Amino acid sequence: MKVAKLSQPSVLSTSDGGNLADLDLQRRVQLLEASVREQSETAIRQTSRYHEALRESEAWRLKFTELQSVFQAKLKKRDETHQNEKEDLEGRLGELEQTLETRNEQIKELTKAVKFLKKRITRSPDVLQRKSIVKPEAEAVDKEVKNQDVMASFTEETRSSLRADVEAKILPFLQKNDNAAPLSTAPEAAPLTQQRSEIEGLQAKLAHKEAALKDLRQKMEEIDEENKVLKAELVRRKNLRVMTVDPNLVRELNHKVRKLEEENSRFKNAAEKPYEDTLSLLKIASGTTVSREKTETTDTEENRLSGWRLRKRLEGELKQTQDRFDASQREIEILRTKLARAQRCLQAAEE
Structure with missing residues (x-):
């Protein structure tokens, strides 16, 4: 609604008793309004891109957690299977040794x-x-x-x-x-x-x-060798998982995501602030129009100077907001790269 109201040009003409200074001020205000509107649209687009990147990062994090849980379940099941096979073979070996001793006695x-x-x-x-x-x-x-x-x-x-x-x-x-x-x-x-x-x-x-x-006995030795190889592979994968999937990584990512959300809220507030300043500027312009007969030329110059200062201040704030948003965007790209690297390491460990 604010943008729609601001998009409507103010009706200030010479028929109302305005002068060239008022027309110039009106033109400058309209230019400032168009610039602010364009910058606001840019900020909105960037905010939507940020939300999209945030959703994608959350999806990657969930997928990574799911893959990690599946991999751990597979490792646990494999260990249990090999342990059961080892116990079965040890029992059969004991029975055969006992049978062999009996036959030797016979x-x-x-x-x-x-x-x-x-x-x-x-x-x-x-x-x-x-x-x-x-x-x-x-x-x-x-x-x-x-x-x-x-x-x-x-x-x-x-x-x-x-x-x-x-x-x-x-x-x-x-x-x-x-x-x-x-x-x-x-x-x-x-x-x-x-x-x-x-x-x-x-x-x-x-x-x-x-x-x-x-x-x-030969099969038992082969199974023992295979068990040793699997244990070494399990230790290697655990070490790889410890090296590549740091438990602090998820907490760090969550902290950075919350931090980016807070910065996003500040960016939204900063993006809405120029509209309020523009409204105050329009009020100043309207007051100047009403009291144009009572003011002198020095007051008009002061109003122009204040409007220029206000525009410069708004441009500076918008530039700071843009810089912060770019920094947050780079931070999101870094986080996305880390998640992709962690997923590749997990896939390599699973293969």
């Missing part, structure tokens, strides 16, 4: 049993009987070879008679040896073969368990 017991059976078998009567049978057979074979050599050395004339005598002596012995067949060792060999097969099966199972345990 193998020791079976080894002792096998040694005892071997000793018992070597000292059994059957084995001794087989040894006693094998030795006479070997002696008989040697005698037979010798006898055959003797028979070959005999002459053809005495071979028939000697053969009959030798056959009469050897045939009963050979029949006796043929009838004395070696005893069967199958009843004793079967339990030993069965026990050996059981031992071999246990050894195969043990080898399989040892291979599985070795694989589990």
Whole structure:
């Protein structure tokens, strides 16, 4: 409403008894009003730009806080998952070690049993009987070879008679040896073969368990290495977050935002102040018009001088307001740059 009222030119003409000084004053007042109106529009535009930048800064701050919370939740979940996997693998490793100890005890017991059976078998009567049978057979074979050599050395004339005598002596012995067949060792060999097969099966199972345990230990070592790498990465990201996302940064940004809002309110008040000064100037001009017949030329010059001083003062205040607004705008750009840098660091840490 003030701008609309000020935009209406004052009706001051020579028909009301005005003079050239009044017309000049009116023209100067109108120029001053146009200048103030233009500067006010500029200040309003800059204020809107400031509010837009402030909203954008608040949006970036909220987005940064959300990303930080999501990243911390992911890190916590990953730590819990790795801890659960580590505990599970440690439990399985303990069970396998206990199973391995049990199997080792069983193998020791079976080894002792096998040694005892071997000793018992070597000292059994059957084995001794087989040894006693094998030795006479070997002696008989040697005698037979010798006898055959003797028979070959005999002459053809005495071979028939000697053969009959030798056959009469050897045939009963050979029949006796043929009838004395070696005893069967199958009843004793079967339990030993069965026990050996059981031992071999246990050894195969043990080898399989040892291979599985070795694989589990290797996987456990790999998981430990991965856990160490993840812990180092977590420490690095925490340090990076501490370096790039200072907890004081948010408080500092909030403080600066409040400070900029206060400066904005002062700028608005400073921008509205020239209108009040203009109204007072118009009142002075109206009073001068009413009392133009009672004043002298010196009073007119003083009014002109006061109007010029007032315009200069308003221009100075407007310039100060503009400088403050530019400084606040630069401060907003700096804050926006800091927020963008913090967001890039957070994205790099998350990747």
